[in-house]
Amino acid sequence: MTANSSPSKCSRPSLGAGQRRSSSYLREHQQYRPPSNRPDNHFGIDTVVEDLGTTSITPPQQQTYTQISHFNGIPSPENPPRIVESGLNHELSHTNCAPKPGQRTNRLIATIFYKSNNPRLSNAFPSPQKAPSPVPADSDVPSTDLAAAVAPSSTIENFPLEPPTEASEPEPLDHVYGSYVSPLCITSFLHLMGSFPVPPGSPEPTSSHRCLDDPTHPLVVELVLSPAPAPDYLSLDDLRRHELIYRFEREWNVDVALQPDTLWRRHPRLVVFDMDSTLITQEVIDLLAATITEPADLAGRVANITHRAMLGELEFDAAFRERVALLKGLPETIFENLRPVLKVTNGVKPLLRALKRLGVKTAVLSGGFLPLTKWLAGELGIDYAHANEVVIEDGKLTGEVKGIIVGKERKRDLLVEIAEKEGFSLDQVVAVGDGANDLLMMEKAGLGVAWNAKPRVQMEAGARLNGETILELLYLFGFTREEIELLTA
Numbered sequence: 001m002t003a004n005s006s007p008s009k010c011s012r013p014s015l016g017a018g019q020r021r022s023s024s025y026l027r028e029h030q031q032y033r034p035p036s037n038r039p040d041n042h043f044g045i046d047t048v049v050e051d052l053g054t055t056s057i058t059p060p061q062q063q064t065y066t067q068i069s070h071f072n073g074i075p076s077p078e079n080p081p082r083i084v085e086s087g088l089n090h091e092l093s094h095t096n097c098a099p100k101p102g103q104r105t106n107r108l109i110a111t112i113f114y115k116s117n118n119p120r121l122s123n124a125f126p127s128p129q130k131a132p133s134p135v136p137a138d139s140d141v142p143s144t145d146l147a148a149a150v151a152p153s154s155t156i157e158n159f160p161l162e163p164p165t166e167a168s169e170p171e172p173l174d175h176v177y178g179s180y181v182s183p184l185c186i187t188s189f190l191h192l193m194g195s196f197p198v199p200p201g202s203p204e205p206t207s208s209h210r211c212l213d214d215p216t217h218p219l220v221v222e223l224v225l226s227p228a229p230a231p232d233y234l235s236l237d238d239l240r241r242h243e244l245i246y247r248f249e250r251e252w253n254v255d256v257a258l259q260p261d262t263l264w265r266r267h268p269r270l271v272v273f274d275m276d277s278t279l280i281t282q283e284v285i286d287l288l289a290a291t292i293t294e295p296a297d298l299a300g301r302v303a304n305i306t307h308r309a310m311l312g313e314l315e316f317d318a319a320f321r322e323r324v325a326l327l328k329g330l331p332e333t334i335f336e337n338l339r340p341v342l343k344v345t346n347g348v349k350p351l352l353r354a355l356k357r358l359g360v361k362t363a364v365l366s367g368g369f370l371p372l373t374k375w376l377a378g379e380l381g382i383d384y385a386h387a388n389e390v391v392i393e394d395g396k397l398t399g400e401v402k403g404i405i406v407g408k409e410r411k412r413d414l415l416v417e418i419a420e421k422e423g424f425s426l427d428q429v430v431a432v433g434d435g436a437n438d439l440l441m442m443e444k445a446g447l448g449v450a451w452n453a454k455p456r457v458q459m460e461a462g463a464r465l466n467g468e469t470i471l472e473l474l475y476l477f478g479f480t481r482e483e484i485e486l487l488t489a
Contacts, residue, residue: 328399347469
């Protein structure tokens with residue numbers, strides 16, 4: 001069968017000059033073209049004439065159009081490799097490929113979470129969440145929050161020497177470009193990261209992204225940046241706290257979690273949880289205090305001590321002993337009575353089910369009380385449970401604590417003990433908490449995650465989750481929504 005009788009097949013290469021467009025056989029039949037300075041998708045007159053080849057130009061009434069196929073040439077650094085055929089459009093990129101022999105991976109993973117449950121209001125509009133701003137008596141501005149660029153007074157003597165606090169707050173760009181992780185949000189982040197120097201001798205920086213939950217309006221996007229910023233210029237801890245990162249998060253209403261691209265990021269072996277305000281939504285000691293009616297202000301006093309301890313304003317051990325002393329006289333049955341009252345945090349049960357399917361060990365290290373912690377761990381299928389033991393005599397709490405208090409140092413030590421017992425390195429451990437007494441165990445773990453945490457914990461933790469479900473923890477491991485649904489089914 002000849003080539004003319006089978007139009008679907010290409011003719012065999014030939015040395016015939018009539019079938020060549022150039023004087024080079026290699027250039028013709030390996031289909032290589034030298035680098036061009038023309039912009040992509042721009043075809044000048046030379047290109048048009050060359051590609052037409054022997055095509056004849058006929059009058060309009062007789063003209064037939066000849067399909068000109070895309071060029072599939074040999075890739076070069078100047079011309080990134082791309083395969084374009086009918087039904088196929090594939091770019092041969094080495095962005096996420098294994099490094100060359102003798103080299104090590106130097107990639108940074110940035111997971112961007114849009115805070116959909118905490119939308120920010122534009123500075124240009126009054127905020128209903130704040131009390132009205134005080135306005136001088138001589139002002140002609142209504143007594144409400146002042147809009148951006150509006151003077152607080154019409155008298156020059158009453159102008160403030162410093163701009164109002166609101167003026168330093170960046171304008172929420174998600175109002176303009178979309179209430180999700182928009183393409184411009186990603187572009188802005190890449191531009192920001194491009195301002196940090198990379199290690200000397202590194203190749204040109206590259207990046208790629210994955211929408212982990214939705215390709216159209218994603219709320220979670222994972223970016224791979226290669227190479228990571230030079231660690232001798234800026235450590236990872238300093239990068240996480242960098243002012244530019246913080247401003248970016250405020251502008252786009254997102255949280256950014258930065259992690260090195262390591263094996264254990266994708267395959268942790270132990271996840272350790274705090275209990276109060278993490279696995280459950282309440283503080284158990286506050287629930288206990290609320291059961292005492294005399295004195296009337298006891299519950300408020302205990303809650304205030306709890307709050308200050310979680311902020312790090314009080315030493316946890318001393319604060320805990322002080323609160324337990326206030327509970328003297330409660331019946332030991334109070335722990336059983338509180339079981340139905342405990343509210344498990346949204347997403348905890350499917351998260352633990354997914355971790356168990358992945359073969360990940362789990363532990364709860366609580367600064368609360370062992371009877372409730374041990375019971376909850378059994379209900380949720382958690383492997384290890386540690387908490388404080390209170391002294392009980394004649395069926396009542398004495399107001400004293402038995403043994404070492406599970407404070408910040410004890411939580412850290414227990415995390416290390418469990419990891420050693422299971423044979424895991426600390427790089428394989430993830431710690432999740434919300435209070436200042438969780439900071440040491442979060443620092444010791446390979447990744448510390450602040451879950452809807454106090455301000456100091458948000459600043460110190462390696463990653464922050466401020467969503468509606470703790471199941472989002474799986475996004476930090478690189479799982480997609482589809483994979484999470486399979487794990488939790």
